[in-house]
Amino acid sequence: MKIATWNVNSLRARADRVEAWLQRSDCDVLAIQETKCKDENFPWELFERMGYEVAHFGLSQWNGVAIASRVGLDNVERTFLDQPAFGKGGKDPVQEARAIAATCGGVRIWSLYVPNGRSLEDEHMPYKLQWLDTLKNHAQGWLAEDPSAQIALMGDWNIAPTDDDVWDIDFFRDGGYTHVSGPERAAFEAFETAGYTDVVRPFTPGPGVYTYWDYTQLRFPKKEGMRIDFVMASPGLAARVSGASIDREERKGKGASDHAPVIVDVAS
DNA sequence: ATGGTCGCGAGGCGA
Numbered sequence: 001m002k003i004a005t006w007n008v009n010s011l012r013a014r015a016d017r018v019e020a021w022l023q024r025s026d027c028d029v030l031a032i033q034e035t036k037c038k039d040e041n042f043p044w045e046l047f048e049r050m051g052y053e054v055a056h057f058g059l060s061q062w063n064g065v066a067i068a069s070r071v072g073l074d075n076v077e078r079t080f081l082d083q084p085a086f087g088k089g090g091k092d093p094v095q096e097a098r099a100i101a102a103t104c105g106g107v108r109i110w111s112l113y114v115p116n117g118r119s120l121e122d123e124h125m126p127y128k129l130q131w132l133d134t135l136k137n138h139a140q141g142w143l144a145e146d147p148s149a150q151i152a153l154m155g156d157w158n159i160a161p162t163d164d165d166v167w168d169i170d171f172f173r174d175g176g177y178t179h180v181s182g183p184e185r186a187a188f189e190a191f192e193t194a195g196y197t198d199v200v201r202p203f204t205p206g207p208g209v210y211t212y213w214d215y216t217q218l219r220f221p222k223k224e225g226m227r228i229d230f231v232m233a234s235p236g237l238a239a240r241v242s243g244a245s246i247d248r249e250e251r252k253g254k255g256a257s258d259h260a261p262v263i264v265d266v267a268s
Numbered sequence: 269a270t271g272g273t274c275g276c277g278a279g280g281c282g283a
Contacts, residue, residue, distance in 0.1 A: 009283085010275055034283090037274070061276050116283060144272095214283085215273035258274075258283080 001071060001105050001267045002026065005154035005229060006112070007033040007212075007259035011066070014257055015043050022050050023251060027263060028071045029104045031111035033156045035064030044067075057100040064097050065113050065155070072106030080138055084130045086115070099135070107237060107266070108142075112155030117178040125178065128158070132187040140194040143234060151234040153196060156212075156259065158228055159188045161198075164207035165227035167219075179228060196232040200262055204242040211246055212259045222249055231264050242267045 004027040008014045011032065022030065030052075035042065038058050047054040053073040058064035066075065078100050085093035097115040114132060117125035135153075140147055160179045163169040172180045192198075210225025219225060233241060243265035249261045 013275060034275095062282070118282085217271075218272065221269070 001107075001268060002030045002263060003029040003107065003109065003152060003154070003231070003266060004115050004263040005031040005111065005156075005231060006261040006262050007156040007229060007257060009034050009168045009259065010258040011043060011064075012037060012041060014255070015046055017250070017255060017257070019046055019050065020059050021053070021247075021261060022068075025247070025261065025263065028069065029107075029109055030068045030261075031109055031152075031154045032066040032068065033064075033111060033113040033214075033259075037064055038243065049195060053117040055063045055100060055102055055260070057097045058095070059097045062096075063113055065111045067100055067102045067104065067109055069102065069109075069110050072103070074103045075101075077101040080110075080135055082134055084127060084134055086124070086127050087208070100132075107150045107152055110151070110153045110155070114155060114158070115155060116158050117181075117184065120176055120178060120181055129133050129183055129187050133190070136187070136190045136194055138194045139191060143195050148236040149234050150237045151196075152237055152264075153191065153232040154230070154262075156228060157188065157230050159184045160226050160228055161185055161188045162206075167210070167224035167226070179226065184208070191232050192215040192229075195235055197235070198230050199233045199238050199241040199264055200231050200244040200246070205220055209246065210260075211262055212268045213251060215258050229259055231262060233264075241265065255258075 052068040054068040055076040056066040057078040108236035115128040211229035213220040213225040245260045
């Protein structure tokens with residue numbers, strides 16, 4: 001079974017690319033982030049045409065997560081329990097469309113779009129850290145209930161866990177940018193402590209291996225990217241992973257997302 | 269590649 005995660009940066013703008021990618025990647029499950037639409041604008045027929053069931057969670061033109069599967073799509077969950085909410089400009093806090101789960105081919109798939117901290121001092125940063133901590137506590141609990149559980153926490157984590165995961169750590173440190181700060185890295189490492197493993201890195205060692213390249217500043221042709229999209233697998237699932245890759249080709253050309261798909265091969 | 273982003277949605281925000 002092949003499972004993949006991809007921040008598509010608008011599903012409607014990327015519909016042709018997504019369809020072509022599904023065709024040639026031959027993946028069984030695709031966790032999508034940043035659909036950037038509500039259900040009423042979701043391209044359902046694209047997935048039907050390709051033989052995939054799909055579940056979507058989108059509340060506005062921002063965020064939005066989905067899971068497409070051709071190996072079953074059961075027990076769909078939108079948001080995780082007590083998922084921290086964010087209120088903009090004093091408005092009522094809302095649980096944003098950043099997490100959806102489904103059981104596909106015996107694996108509990110979570111498509112995650114971790115909040116962007118925006119800046120180290122911004123109120124989005126404590127939101128991001130709390131969001132991750134709450135999810136981690138659940139993830140830890142799932143393993144306590146069933147140590148052999150098949151769980152994939154996959155998506156755009158908006159964290160570069162090691163210095164090799166950005167094109168120039170000094171640029172980020174000196175500029176005071178997010179994604180590389182101590183608290184963010186600690187929040188990510190807490191998932192590893194809880195028993196989850198980045199199953200892609202061993203098959204795609206760095207440095208210089210990335211999943212995201214900013215549209216500006218010619219970052220892609222200059223090979224200036226970031227590794228921020230991850231598949232974190234429970235021990236039971238990690239033991240079955242036989243390969244992984246980052247489809248850097250998909251970042252090329254006109255009309256590409258700023259993220260590349262990340263693919264994991266799971267042995268049956 | 270001597271340049272300099274996208275997408276949404278209709279102005280400016282978010283990434």
